[in-house]
Amino acid sequence: MTKLAYLHEPGVLDNLRSRYDINEIYTYTGNILIAVNPFCRLPHLYDSHMMAQYKGAAFGELSPHPFAVADAAYRLMINDKVSQSILVSGESGAGKTESTKLLMRYLAYMGGRAAVEGSRTVEQQVLESNPVLEAFGNAKTVRNNNSRNLEIAKYKLGHPRTFHYLNQSNCYELDGLDESKEYFATRKAMDVVGINSDQQDAIFRVVAAVLHLGNIEFAKGKEMDSSTPKDEKSRFHLNTAAELLMCDAKALEDSLCKRIIVTRDETITKWLDPDSAAVSRDALAKVVYSRLFDWLVDTINTSIGQDPESKYLIGVLDIYGFESFKTNSFEQFCINLTNEKLQQHFNQHVFKMEQEEYTKEEINWSYIEFVDNQDILDLIEKKPGGIIALLDEACMFPRSTHETFAQKLYQTFKNHKRFTKPKLSRSDFTICHYAGDVTYQTELFLDKNKDYVVAEHQALLSASKCSFVTSLFPLLAEDSSKSSKFSSIGSRFKSQLQQLLETLSSTEPHYIRCVKPNNLLKPSIFESKNVLQQLRCGGVMEAIRISCAGYPTRKTFDEFVDRFGLLAPEVLDGSSTDEVAVCKNLLERVGLEGYQIGKTKVFLRAGQMADLDARRSEVLGKSASIIQRKIRSYLSRRSFISLRRSAIQIQAICRGQLTRQIYEGLRREASSLKIQRNWHMHVARTAYKKLCFSAVSIQTGMRGMAARNVLRFRRQTKAAIIIQSQCRKFLARNHFMNLKKAAITTQCAWRGKVARKELKALKMAARETGALQAAKNKLEKQVEDLTLRLQLEKRIRADLEHSKTQENEKLHSALQEMQNQFKETKAMLEKEREAAKREAVKVPVIQEVPVIDHAMLEKLNGENEKLKALVSSLEKKIDETEKKYEESNKISEERLKQALDAESKIIHLKTVMQRCTYHYIYYNAYKCKLNS
Numbered sequence: 001m002t003k004l005a006y007l008h009e010p011g012v013l014d015n016l017r018s019r020y021d022i023n024e025i026y027t028y029t030g031n032i033l034i035a036v037n038p039f040c041r042l043p044h045l046y047d048s049h050m051m052a053q054y055k056g057a058a059f060g061e062l063s064p065h066p067f068a069v070a071d072a073a074y075r076l077m078i079n080d081k082v083s084q085s086i087l088v089s090g091e092s093g094a095g096k097t098e099s100t101k102l103l104m105r106y107l108a109y110m111g112g113r114a115a116v117e118g119s120r121t122v123e124q125q126v127l128e129s130n131p132v133l134e135a136f137g138n139a140k141t142v143r144n145n146n147s148r149n150l151e152i153a154k155y156k157l158g159h160p161r162t163f164h165y166l167n168q169s170n171c172y173e174l175d176g177l178d179e180s181k182e183y184f185a186t187r188k189a190m191d192v193v194g195i196n197s198d199q200q201d202a203i204f205r206v207v208a209a210v211l212h213l214g215n216i217e218f219a220k221g222k223e224m225d226s227s228t229p230k231d232e233k234s235r236f237h238l239n240t241a242a243e244l245l246m247c248d249a250k251a252l253e254d255s256l257c258k259r260i261i262v263t264r265d266e267t268i269t270k271w272l273d274p275d276s277a278a279v280s281r282d283a284l285a286k287v288v289y290s291r292l293f294d295w296l297v298d299t300i301n302t303s304i305g306q307d308p309e310s311k312y313l314i315g316v317l318d319i320y321g322f323e324s325f326k327t328n329s330f331e332q333f334c335i336n337l338t339n340e341k342l343q344q345h346f347n348q349h350v351f352k353m354e355q356e357e358y359t360k361e362e363i364n365w366s367y368i369e370f371v372d373n374q375d376i377l378d379l380i381e382k383k384p385g386g387i388i389a390l391l392d393e394a395c396m397f398p399r400s401t402h403e404t405f406a407q408k409l410y411q412t413f414k415n416h417k418r419f420t421k422p423k424l425s426r427s428d429f430t431i432c433h434y435a436g437d438v439t440y441q442t443e444l445f446l447d448k449n450k451d452y453v454v455a456e457h458q459a460l461l462s463a464s465k466c467s468f469v470t471s472l473f474p475l476l477a478e479d480s481s482k483s484s485k486f487s488s489i490g491s492r493f494k495s496q497l498q499q500l501l502e503t504l505s506s507t508e509p510h511y512i513r514c515v516k517p518n519n520l521l522k523p524s525i526f527e528s529k530n531v532l533q534q535l536r537c538g539g540v541m542e543a544i545r546i547s548c549a550g551y552p553t554r555k556t557f558d559e560f561v562d563r564f565g566l567l568a569p570e571v572l573d574g575s576s577t578d579e580v581a582v583c584k585n586l587l588e589r590v591g592l593e594g595y596q597i598g599k600t601k602v603f604l605r606a607g608q609m610a611d612l613d614a615r616r617s618e619v620l621g622k623s624a625s626i627i628q629r630k631i632r633s634y635l636s637r638r639s640f641i642s643l644r645r646s647a648i649q650i651q652a653i654c655r656g657q658l659t660r661q662i663y664e665g666l667r668r669e670a671s672s673l674k675i676q677r678n679w680h681m682h683v684a685r686t687a688y689k690k691l692c693f694s695a696v697s698i699q700t701g702m703r704g705m706a707a708r709n710v711l712r713f714r715r716q717t718k719a720a721i722i723i724q725s726q727c728r729k730f731l732a733r734n735h736f737m738n739l740k741k742a743a744i745t746t747q748c749a750w751r752g753k754v755a756r757k758e759l760k761a762l763k764m765a766a767r768e769t770g771a772l773q774a775a776k777n778k779l780e781k782q783v784e785d786l787t788l789r790l791q792l793e794k795r796i797r798a799d800l801e802h803s804k805t806q807e808n809e810k811l812h813s814a815l816q817e818m819q820n821q822f823k824e825t826k827a828m829l830e831k832e833r834e835a836a837k838r839e840a841v842k843v844p845v846i847q848e849v850p851v852i853d854h855a856m857l858e859k860l861n862g863e864n865e866k867l868k869a870l871v872s873s874l875e876k877k878i879d880e881t882e883k884k885y886e887e888s889n890k891i892s893e894e895r896l897k898q899a900l901d902a903e904s905k906i907i908h909l910k911t912v913m914q915r916c917t918y919h920y921i922y923y924n925a926y927k928c929k930l931n932s
């Protein structure tokens with residue numbers, strides 16, 4: 001930019017546009033890098049080959065690039081031992097985060113240490129943790145699309161359209177963005193930074209709970225000014241949120257619909273109307289998400305850690321860009337304050353400090369006007385009396401409203417040139433920022449400035465059953481919860497900004513200004529008006545001017561001589577100790593113009609330092625090649641000498657080896673001659689021995705043959721005699737055999753005749769055997785009959801036996817009875833006799849002459865006789881019965897005998913029959929034999 005022929009706004013714009021058209025999105029203005037968002041991927045600009053190219057290349061030597069800025073910062077830190085910072089600025093969606101990622105990638109590449117196996121380096125962790133911060137920290141805004149929202153069935157979630165907190169942008173998908181891929185990248189990044197799977201689950205539960213909270217709507221309750229979940233759907237979301245946060249659903253409902261006010265005397269429960277309940281719901285969702293995000297940042301920072309050994313740092317600052325919307329609230333106020341602060345830092349560095357230094361160093365210099373924003377910063381953060389101070393005051397005063405706060409602002413800043421009151425509004429105010437006017441709506445300023453968690457929300461979440469949720473909301477000590485009633489977000493933000501700027505001031509800054517070429521977020525569209533506004537806001541035009549008119553680079557005399565003395569070494573040879581004179585001399589010799597010599601430093605125009613550096617590099621390069629040449633020749637000579645020595649040694653060894661080989665050949669030749677001689681002798685002797693042996697063998701063979709002929713003749717003669725005798729024997733034998741055959745034939749005929757006779761007789765016998773068979777069958781039948789009769793007899797006899805036994809038993813019992821009767825009668829008789837005797841004794845003296853009752857005696861005798869007759873008849877009967885019994889015994893014995901006879905007959909018949917059968921079989925066999 002500084003080399004443009006016409007350095008005015010149209011020229012700068014045209015330059016940016018024509019470069020943008022050919023995808024040259026980066027441009028330098030002095031040391032500032034302007035990056036125009038291409039809204040499309042340009043991978044060739046960022047591959048590892050590009051990184052390798054920028055490594056160590058002089059600034060300005062290659063095309064403008066964030067890698068070049070990172071490389072310059074890195075080298076300055078290493079060489080000059082000064083901490084560096086790279087400030088990436090620009091409005092929302094201009095590409096700050098993308099540029100920051102590139103810077104981090106390059107720095108990780110430069111400082112890259114080899115990772116120990118299984119672990120990651122800090123650089124890798126920093127890069128890999130990015131997706132977590134982006135996933136949870138980015139949101140889709142009207143100016144930037146880069147948000148992601150997770151959706152998982154497990155957490156009872158549906159399409160983003162169904163969630164109040166997601167559906168207000170009406171944008172659910174982004175072209176070219178694979179949600180699931182991003183989700184897995186986030187999960188992986190969480191693993192990398194050491195968030196375990198339980199914690200991950202809890203994190204997604206909390207996010208889902210926030211979404212469900214957002215869907216709870218409220219309707220008027222039964223009580224006056226009370227509220228209750230509107231319908232079943234709201235109740236479902238309330239229950240699901242409670243379930244995901246693992247807290248009591250009723251307690252959640254109460255914490256949203258009621259407030260407990262503690263006064264000195266009593267505790268009052270106050271209902272919230274539906275609108276206030278919705279505000280309470282949003283506050284709860286916000287505080288939960290905010291605590292979750294803080295937890296993530298802390299966890300990532302702890303996991304990455306910082307090298308305690310490091311003395312210098314390179315800070316890369318990616319901070320939200322200037323914002324101006326239709327409605328601007330406290331968030332925009334804080335964001336714009338940050339941008340004002342950074343702008344001031346930029347001004348200070350680029351203009352103020354620069355020009356102050358020129359004055360201090362007393363160099364010729366025409367002052368460049370720039371817009372100093374100190375008065376805006378005073379308006380916002382001055383203590384007391386600044387907007388933040390007034391806001392804190394208003395927050396602490398219980399009766400304040402946003403209107404009273406606005407009135408206070410109007411009064412205080414009535415005459416401030418950066419502050420105006422919009423005509424038709426009663427509570428808005430406008431600040432004239434360096435980047436343009438922004439009108440803020442004060443409605444929520446007071447609420448948003450109060451940094452506190454609603455006590456009911458705190459109590460609800462501290463009592464959660466999920467340890468992760470309770471860790472986000474640790475129980476506060478009783479006193480602290482009461483005492484710290486109010487803490488101001490604005491003041492905290494201000495002091496954090498101050499700390500940041502202090503850190504920045506201790507570093508050497510580099511600037512990357514990101515520019516958004518269009519508001520449609522589409523590639524290849526360059527809206528000049530928009531871009532110009534951003535260039536103006538970023539102070540780029542002034543920077544260009546100061547770069548052209550000023551002296552952006554400087555060095556103290558000794559540093560300068562140290563660094564560039566080698567460009568004219570003769571100036572150092574002189575005995576002059578005056579550094580200024582040496583510097584002037586040096587500058588004259590190198591032929592530089594337009595520089596300035598200050599009191600302690602040499603000031604150079606834009607590009608001059610680069611020019612000197614290039615020359616220095618050239619000299620260094622030349623020197624390096626001379627040194628290299630010398631070293632190479634020394635090394636080559638050394639290697640040649642050692643090579644020669646080695647060659648001679650090798651030759652000596654080779655020659656020795658060759659001679660040894662020749663001598664060995666000669667020795668072998670002599671030996672082989674000796675061996676040949678001996679061999680020939682051995683062969684000749686063997687041949688002679690063979691010949692001798694053959695002659696003897698032939699002689700032996702001939703003699704043997706003659707002897708064998710004699711022997712053969714004798715054998716033949718003997719064989720002829722044997723044949724003759726055998727022949728004769730054969731003839732005699734033949735004659736004998738014929739005679740024998742005739743005799744046998746005669747005998748056979750005779751025997752045949754006899755046999756036929758015998759056969760005839762046998763046939764007769766066979767016929768008899770048939771009769772015998774019939775007789776046998778008859779006998780068998782008889783045997784069967786007899787067997788049957790015998791069985792019948794046996795049965796009859798058994799019956800008889802039985803009846804006889806019965807009769808015997810009867811007779812025995814009758815006899816028994818009779819014997820009993822007889823005994824009784826006898827006993828009675830005895831008794832009567834005894835009685836008669838006793839009666840006779842009792843009779844008086846007169847009785848001494850016994851008077852016999854004859855009648856009685858006779859009667860008794862008669863009865864006695866009868867009884868005797870009865871006894872004898874009975875005894876007779878018994879005898880008869882016994883006789884009968886014996887007779888029947890005899891009969892049965894006879895029958896038994898008959899049966900035994902019959903049995904023996906049967907056995908006899910059976911043996912006869914068997915014999916007949918054998919006979920028959922023998923006959924049949926003989927018949928067969930004869931037939932055959």
Ligand SMILES: Nc1ncnc2c1ncn2[C@@H]1O[C@H](COP(=O)(O)OP(=O)(O)OP(=O)(O)O)[C@@H](O)[C@H]1O
Pocket residue numbers: 037038039040041042090091092093094095096097098099143144145146319320321514
């Ligand atoms: N160098 C680039 N190459 C390709 N695309 C880019 C580049 N820079 C930015 N973008 C595109 O622009 C979008 C917005 O960029 P980025 O998120 O970096 O903006 P930002 O300035 O950080 O915004 P905010 O202030 O809202 O965080 C990116 O999502 C990407 O699509």
